[in-house]
Amino acid sequence: PIPVITIDGPSGVGKGTTCALVAEQLGWHLLDSGSIYRALALKVMKASIDTKDEALLIETAKSLQLSFTVADDGTTQIKLDGEVVNEQLRSEACGDMASKIAPIPAIRQALFIRQKAFQRHPGLVADGRDMGTVVFKSAPLKVFLTANAEERAKRRHKQLKLKGVDVKIRALLEDIEARDFRDSTRKVAPLVPAADAHVIDTSDLSIKQVLAQIMNLVEQ
Template structure:
């Protein structure tokens, strides 16, 4: 059992399901902190790429994860003092992050760092194993899903708005490959916790999804 020093809501789900946006909105409404756990894996992947590390060197990647010089400041993400908020969202970084997230030593290296984000007044944590591994005693666990097509379309719009050259067919193919990899990895696979509540956001707006989560929290904390 993990010692709960503050309330926590976990939001897990596949890539581009909208969990990061929903977590941020819910946290802002409640006045809580937010943990984008995927950012830690993306930061590790970015550091591997930038330092010339070998993606197949499991222990080497784990060492990079253990020694990440990262700060989350006012909505921005700094790696060794450099703002990499946008850089970690590139598809190459995301694909490598999904790959190295299957390495048990990397997950172990980032385990306590994630739990250290929990402090008063509360935390909304999004990722793939927040409710199953990192915060298994969370009073509210959400498993946010959407069809691969809906998620690929969302990611396409996000990347186009940021000026990245992308193709919908490539995104959909990558999306399905990452779903397969995340769901079938040996360490902390992407699955809903037994007590998680599944929300399908394929046809919901951001506001509607946020409202559902807040309503569920209100009912669970009565």
């Protein structure tokens, strides 16, 4: 079987950066499952779909025209309906909308197969909320990253500042807490570590230290 490492955790924990580095070190493929939920969210916003219209949301999830192309330099180009949407997907509005539609079971089911398709030779690093509990349940190595909400808000603040976006840490903290609450209390695929996951609290760790811990687990 093609090996998979699942790395799950809440918003702002540094999963994106960590997963990209692990995938790079191993020379494996990378699945940023959040970007699939975000792409659906973007489509919902662009098409002004009523989020109460579940049938239409599900239909949209099933027929989503979404593609991921990895360039030679390792960057991924994400196209929605033929348009490159990498930047648009990163907006707070998109993340917020994603977490509002992600609890719907039929939506998760519709996006399941798209995530599975990323499992290719020589291996896959899967970043998300339910990679170890649902999508790649039998992965031999599962990691769950945590950090306290204040630290995550600070990290997000720093990340946004680098992009020239100035948001108050307090507002980010509120957003993170609201998203944590929605993600961990939903009935389907709630955000919890898999029973066999290695939980790493990254509050006082640098990305380099987290990476070292994960690579250590890989080599075991």
